[in-house]
Amino acid sequence: MSQLSLKHLEKSFNEARIIKGIDLEVSHGEFVVFVGPSGCGKSTLLRMIAGLEDVTEGEIAIGGKVVNDLPPVQRGIAMVFQSYALYPHMTVYENIAFPLRVEKLPNAEVEKRVMAAAKVLQLEPRLQHRPGMLSGGQRQRVAIGRAIVRQPEIFLFDEPLSNLDAALRSEMRIELMELHKRLGSTMIYVTHDQVEAMTMADKIVVLDAGTISQIGSPLQLYHKPDNLFVAGFIGSPKMNFIAGTVSSADGTTIAVDMGKLGTITLPRSAKVGAGQAVTVGIRPEHLQLGEGDFTLSITPRIVEHLGIHTVIYSTLPGGENFIGLFEGDPKVSDEAPVTLGFARDQVHLFDGAGQAVY
Amino acid sequence: MTSTRSASLFALALLAPALVYILIIVAYPLFDTIVLSFTNAALRPTYDWVGWANYERIFGAGNFTEVIIRTFIWTFFSVALKMIIGMCGAVLLNAAIPGQTLFRVLTMPPWIVPMAIGIFMWGWMYNGQFGMISGLLQNFGLTNGPVAWLAYGHTAFWATIVTDVWIGVPMVTIYFLAAMQSIPKDLYEAAWTDGAGRFYRWRRITLPLMLPAILTMSLLSLIATFNSLDIIWILTQGGPSGSTTTMIIDTYKTAMGSRKYGEGAARAVVICIFVSIFCLVYFRAVRKLSQGEAK
Numbered sequence: 001m002s003q004l005s006l007k008h009l010e011k012s013f014n015e016a017r018i019i020k021g022i023d024l025e026v027s028h029g030e031f032v033v034f035v036g037p038s039g040c041g042k043s044t045l046l047r048m049i050a051g052l053e054d055v056t057e058g059e060i061a062i063g064g065k066v067v068n069d070l071p072p073v074q075r076g077i078a079m080v081f082q083s084y085a086l087y088p089h090m091t092v093y094e095n096i097a098f099p100l101r102v103e104k105l106p107n108a109e110v111e112k113r114v115m116a117a118a119k120v121l122q123l124e125p126r127l128q129h130r131p132g133m134l135s136g137g138q139r140q141r142v143a144i145g146r147a148i149v150r151q152p153e154i155f156l157f158d159e160p161l162s163n164l165d166a167a168l169r170s171e172m173r174i175e176l177m178e179l180h181k182r183l184g185s186t187m188i189y190v191t192h193d194q195v196e197a198m199t200m201a202d203k204i205v206v207l208d209a210g211t212i213s214q215i216g217s218p219l220q221l222y223h224k225p226d227n228l229f230v231a232g233f234i235g236s237p238k239m240n241f242i243a244g245t246v247s248s249a250d251g252t253t254i255a256v257d258m259g260k261l262g263t264i265t266l267p268r269s270a271k272v273g274a275g276q277a278v279t280v281g282i283r284p285e286h287l288q289l290g291e292g293d294f295t296l297s298i299t300p301r302i303v304e305h306l307g308i309h310t311v312i313y314s315t316l317p318g319g320e321n322f323i324g325l326f327e328g329d330p331k332v333s334d335e336a337p338v339t340l341g342f343a344r345d346q347v348h349l350f351d352g353a354g355q356a357v358y
Numbered sequence: 359m360t361s362t363r364s365a366s367l368f369a370l371a372l373l374a375p376a377l378v379y380i381l382i383i384v385a386y387p388l389f390d391t392i393v394l395s396f397t398n399a400a401l402r403p404t405y406d407w408v409g410w411a412n413y414e415r416i417f418g419a420g421n422f423t424e425v426i427i428r429t430f431i432w433t434f435f436s437v438a439l440k441m442i443i444g445m446c447g448a449v450l451l452n453a454a455i456p457g458q459t460l461f462r463v464l465t466m467p468p469w470i471v472p473m474a475i476g477i478f479m480w481g482w483m484y485n486g487q488f489g490m491i492s493g494l495l496q497n498f499g500l501t502n503g504p505v506a507w508l509a510y511g512h513t514a515f516w517a518t519i520v521t522d523v524w525i526g527v528p529m530v531t532i533y534f535l536a537a538m539q540s541i542p543k544d545l546y547e548a549a550w551t552d553g554a555g556r557f558y559r560w561r562r563i564t565l566p567l568m569l570p571a572i573l574t575m576s577l578l579s580l581i582a583t584f585n586s587l588d589i590i591w592i593l594t595q596g597g598p599s600g601s602t603t604t605m606i607i608d609t610y611k612t613a614m615g616s617r618k619y620g621e622g623a624a625r626a627v628v629i630c631i632f633v634s635i636f637c638l639v640y641f642r643a644v645r646k647l648s649q650g651e652a653k
Contacts, residue, residue: 052547073553085548089566098562099552150552 003028003186004049004154009058011044011210018044020210021058026154026188026203031180034190035197036207036233042190043082043158045207049188050079050156063153073102078147079156082163084139086131086146092118093127096145117145120182136164137172144179157189161196173199194234198222206230228354231281237323239348242280242316246272254349254357256280260317264294266347270357278357281348284311284325289332292341298322299337305329312338388630394623401617412624421600422608422625429604432519433583439523440579441572444530449560451531452538462535469528477592480521484508484593511601514594518602522589526582530575537571538564570647577640581633605629 004026011019018041026032034042047053049060051072060067067075078099086095094101096117100110118124121141131139140160147155160176161169177200180187191197197204198218206213206221206229213233214226225231231239244256247263254268256278264280272278300312312324312332324340332338349357395412399405416422451462468476483490486506495501507517541564549559587606590596596603596611603611606629613622 050551052551071553072551077551079548079551081544081548083542083544085542085544087545087563098549098554101562102549102553102558146548146552 003030003063004188005059005061005064006045006049007059007061009045009048009060010056011041011048011053012056018210019048019056022210022212024205024212024215026186028186029184031177031187031189031200031202032205033197033201033203034188034205034207035192035194036213038192039209040207041210042192042207046079046156046158046188046190049075049154050077051075052079076153077156078150078152078154079158080140080143080147080160082159084131084143084160084163086139086142088131091128091130092123092134092142092145095131095142096123096149098146099150113149114145117148120148120179121145137168140164140172141175144176148183153186155185155187157187159190159192161191162193169196176200195236198234204234206233224356224358225348226356228279228281228350231348231350231356235283237284237311237325239281239283240320240322242282242320242322243318244278244280246274246276246278248274254278256349258318261296262294264344264347266344266349268349268357272351272357277352279350279354281350282342282346284323286346287324287326287340287342289326289330290339290341293344294347295339295341297337297339298324300324300332300334303332303334391623391626391630394620395627397620397623399619399623405620408620412621415621416624416628425600425603425605425608426628428515428601429584429606432515432602432604433580436519436522436526436583436586437576437579439519440526440530440583441576443523443527444534444575445572447527447531448534448538449564451535465528465531467528468524473525473588474592476525477521477589480517480524481508481593484517508594509598511598514598514602518590518593521593522583522586525589526579530579533575534568534571537568541567570644573640573643573647577636580636584633584636585629605632 004024006022006024009019009022009024010017022045034045036042044053048055051067051070055068062075062077072079087098090098093114096114097110100113105113114127115124118127121144123138123141123145126134126138126142131142134142143160157176161172164172173196176187176189189196189200201218203215204218204221205215208229214221214230216224218234221230221234225234228241232241242258242261244258244264246254247257248255249268249270249272251271252267252269253265254270254272255263255265257263258280266280296316298312298314298316300314302313304311304313307329308327310326310328310330310332312326312334314322314324316322326332351357396407396409397405398408398411447465451458451465455461471479482488484492484507486492486504486509489507491507492501492505495505496503505513507513545563545567546559549563554562584604585606586604587610590602590604590607591610594602596607605625609622609625609629612618612625616622
């Protein structure tokens with residue numbers, strides 16, 4: 001039985017439909033990441049699970065029990081807020097102890113649990129300080145500590161790393177993953193950062209305008225995106241898209257005419273009629289210099305040398321931006337034409353409605 | 359070096375009008391009052407230096423101590439009621455209730471109505487024969503006959519406090535509401551997620567985070583109430599039998615009624631000393647609060 005189950009979940013604010021019928025099953029111990037652009041409804045969905053937003057329609061069940069009308073404290077969840085929501089007038093100890101004080105637990109039990117959480121989060125030397133004296137990462141840990149002491153069934157994280165700088169973010173990302181391993185609890189994590197989603201999740205839920213675009217493991221989403229939205233959202237730099245028209249399809253291959261770039265024949269069994277508009281997708285990291293099943297010539301506008309990688313930015317004859325990512329430091333420079341190639345089996349194909357064609 | 363000097367000259371030039379204003383409006387009258395308090399100035403063209411005689415007289419007379427105690431009691435109840443009612447009002451106006459904007463607007467009239475008109479209105483309401491309060495109490499059978507609230511010492515004392523509270527509450531409410539709204543919403547959401555009820559959230563989050571605002575408002579209200587002349591003067595002129603005579607009324611009566619400017623000045627200086635002590639206590643408390651937060 002799944003630990004969290006969402007059925008036909010809907011949320012409207014007045015006339016605006018924010019969440020449009022979400023169905024999702026989360027198993028015990030899973031690390032699930034809700035990812036999507038700003039305004040896609042991911043935070044609203046999390047707040048609905050937490051009990052901070054009412055459900056307009058549908059059902060939320062935790063541990064098999066419908067919790068739509070239960071207050072947050074009775075749902076067995078603990079939430080870590082984007083702003084950490086630490087009480088500025090209380091010490092770190094009292095911040096972590098807050099939920100236990102609400103429960104009116106005896107002092108000895110409070111101390112035991114707070115000290116245990118502080119040890120896990122390396123906050124022991126900071127227990128008597130106030131949040132104003134802590135760094136961003138330490139505040140984050142205090143917020144997590146406050147969630148841990150409640151020993152919840154499900155942890156909810158609302159963009160917890162978005163206020164940290166890049167270096168601290170990757171450090172905290174690893175700490176959170178280790179914490180997940182240690183506690184073995186179910187964690188639901190909201191982010192707009194696809195790198196966070198890819199590195200942390202067991203299961204990613206990609207949201208787009210209040211609906212689920214695709215659910216899958218990070219590598220499933222990377223290798224087999226269901227649609228243009230997921231293909232464009234997952235991966236950095238994002239996937240290159242080239243507009244084309246089907247020139248022929250015989251049940252085993254589809255030939256796509258890409259205008260001045262030529263025609264590419266892809267192994268596909270789907271039935272697609274000739275003349276249909278399609279989009280060809282190729283990830284920047286799947287491009288190679290000068291070789292491949294298909295080659296095209298471009299002139300880089302900008303070249304970025306990162307040492308470990310080199311990134312080139314150019315524009316295709318059709319006006320589309322085209323990015324290439326190469327390992328190491330190959331000999332490319334801006335305004336000097338280069339020939340790029342790629343393998344046929346690395347190419348993605350999407351129909352006129354943006355759905356993947358396999 | 360030159361740029362530092364020109365910067366400080368520029369700062370001085372900007373400060374100059376305010377400095378001149380403070381010197382003329384605040385410093386000079388204050389200094390003059392202190393000088394006057396050591397003289398026997400009255401409605402005569404000249405006056406003599408009398409040393410501490412005015413202070414000896416006012417503290418020796420006996421009734422001044424009584425006036426001081428009455429002023430403190432009057433001020434304490436008035437400020438305490440303003441703070442409590444203001445806080446309740448702010449909590450209600452901050453709650454997501456239907457017609458919230460209307461209620462916010464309805465808080466304002468005591469503040470918008472010119473003070474003298476508001477006080478006269480209360481004077482009429484307290485009237486025994488024509489007053490609304492006496493009439494209503496009689497209609498509901500709560501009193502046997504008309505009650506002239508301002509005619510008896512103890513009722514007049516409380517009647518003036520009620521009017522002062524009525525006038526002072528809107529400002530306290532709006533100030534507290536603003537302070538309340540500056541507390542991040544997610545603190546409450548986090549507490550609610552942890553199971554904290556409404557009162558628990560108010561006690562452990564709202565109240566401590568509003569402490570600086572409560573302190574500031576208490577001091578401002580304390581000074582204004584301590585120096586409040588118009589309400590008591592219009593309603594009772596300090597009567598009956600001095601039962602509503604506070605230090606400021608006493609000073610005004612001495613200086614302007616009896617034309618004893620020297621003695622009146624001495625009484626004003628005592629008020630000034632009390633207000634200065636309030637300010638010192640306030641600044642100490644604020645410093646302690648900010649040190650506590652920095653720890």
